[in-house]
Amino acid sequence: MSKKSTGITLAELAADLKLTSGTVSRALNGYPDIAKATREKVIIRAAQLNYSPSASAKRLATGVVNTIGLVLPHMSSTITDSFFVKFLEGAATEFAKTDRDILLTTVQNNESEVEVYRRLWRTRKVDGFIVVRTRSDDERINFLLENNIPFVSHGRSDNAQQYPWYDADNQQAMENAIDHLANLGHKNIAYIGGANDYHFSKLRLAGFNAGLTKHNLDPNQPIFSGPLSEAFGYQCIQQILSEQPNTSAVICAQDKLALGVYRGLYQANLQPGRDISVLGYDDISASAYVNPPLSTMAPEQHLSGAICAELFVLHLKTTDIAELQRIAPVRFIKRHSTAPPPNHFR
Amino acid sequence: MSKKSTGITLAELAADLKLTSGTVSRALNGYPDIAKATREKVIIRAAQLNYSPSASAKRLATGVVNTIGLVLPHMSSTITDSFFVKFLEGAATEFAKTDRDILLTTVQNNESEVEVYRRLWRTRKVDGFIVVRTRSDDERINFLLENNIPFVSHGRSDNAQQYPWYDADNQQAMENAIDHLANLGHKNIAYIGGANDYHFSKLRLAGFNAGLTKHNLDPNQPIFSGPLSEAFGYQCIQQILSEQPNTSAVICAQDKLALGVYRGLYQANLQPGRDISVLGYDDISASAYVNPPLSTMAPEQHLSGAICAELFVLHLKTTDIAELQRIAPVRFIKRHSTAPPPNHFR
């Protein structure tokens, strides 16, 4: 349509150099059959004339678009505050090193999540995907696997052995949480977790149970599962206080739950960390500033995007997916919401 | 290179229909010179065969890529927790309605911000940009303006009359803040703001001053400017306490500053909201959970991305940019960090 005033074309550059566009192309792309002298001449002239190749043309000719799709899960912003930006920033930066970009999109109301993936793939807008917020049985992953579409996921699913992923060690993190609490002397530890379709919820709960047996604690602790929200935490702690009064500590699968627990505790005139220990997960920004500051498990956030990106480009070259699965330790941050149980609990 | 197993091509579809690819293309794109009957036949068959056009080919042929660039400012994650995801989510959703995608990237260490914009434009990867985190004198905006590249910005700059933007009413917000505090009886109000190269900082400070004169307050209030960090807030409040002991309220241009002020206050055995009123800005997620909950100014976040996207597509059709400038009110959230000054201040 409109001739955008956007620089010079390969053919024009070639004409200027009195060469063929084919030759110039090969010169620029480092083909070995171009004389060193002419290659240099081409490169210099290209820079002088501000030549940059049209991405569309290049893509059409080569069939690779150097773009990775990332479709935001619905309401991803409500989940873990700044995590996604950090992730995106890390991934974008890593991808930029190999001149790849991220195609960001969301799912519209009238279409399903896999439809978005299918559309992006079928229109050849992307070479593959990064998928986030995985579920145990994840239809996106199943779709990608079935169609042989390259991807790496942040987080695992039930069939995690089949594809590349990066994940925090949710299970170990929860075991460490129990270690911490058990060593302080806690015996009755409640657990407030997320809905179990998210795979990380499953893993965290597994870690919780593993920790229990490791420390010979009663395996029948109060366990709740629901939305990872402040409201649900509030609701759970009320139930705990009324029905399980000997509970001396509660582990929350997410800091927001802990915030709700705090509220319930204060409302019952109980002091988190003194009367009842509270442990969170994720280290959201609020956690450092609540009173008392919340002890929590902090998965590494910024690097995770970069690692996923790195795994993706490796994935395009490697066939051995076993080498493309990375698990990362979760750091325990001790603040002031965990302490030995009060005397009457011992 | 590799024939990706990714659907059928226009020519193949045409062959199947015993038509020319040109005809099929026009049928699919609603040209008026195609018989209704054949058009329908084409559409049905296309659906049956799962035809979807190659984005690269389409882009090359039409010259429009239906992609909007958004380059993340460096360390954008550290600034205002979940804002960017909400923004991105809103923008992506709005863009998806017109079948546009967002190209997300960052600036590499070895290149400047405008270089990224230039590269994205020159390689025709995008039709335009959304720019965020504007400065008063913003080289990105200047560059885009000079080169006639379509864009809309979130936030303004000094030359804001020349281009489309969406912005919160920073100035009015601060005037309202003073209204609130002055009505409570405060006379000595300190201001902790950001570095003045960010345009919103300038506007907020302007609002602060406007509020002062409106209420006939001494225009020489303690004013600080620096990074919008907890640490800087902490540092400022200490200085205020020692050098301006009659200060009864402090307005922070960002909630994180307020968090630092809280820390300094507690350390001096002062209670925010009782001994000294504290007012924040942005309503970051921590603000509702600190003790006491922080009163703050809450700009609308989720919609802003969508509006920027909407403005962008309007921008492509409209020449009258005056119609493409939107200002949004900022909501005051009263929590418990503001109260009348203690008696000894009156």
Added chain:
DNA sequence: CCCTGTTCCGAAAGCGCTTTCGGTCTAATA
């Protein structure tokens, strides 16, 4: 019955690159 005007579709020229295939020219080998 001829002429004009529509309606509808085919042909073909791009869009701006990549990449294979030859062909020419020079330099090395015998």
Added chain:
DNA sequence: TATTAGACCGAAAGCGCTTTCGGAACAGGG
């Protein structure tokens, strides 16, 4: 000096679409 092998570049065929142009077929008007 005749022969062969590289080295280097031009020619041209795509990649998968869009869009202009023209022509065939058919209708209606006189």
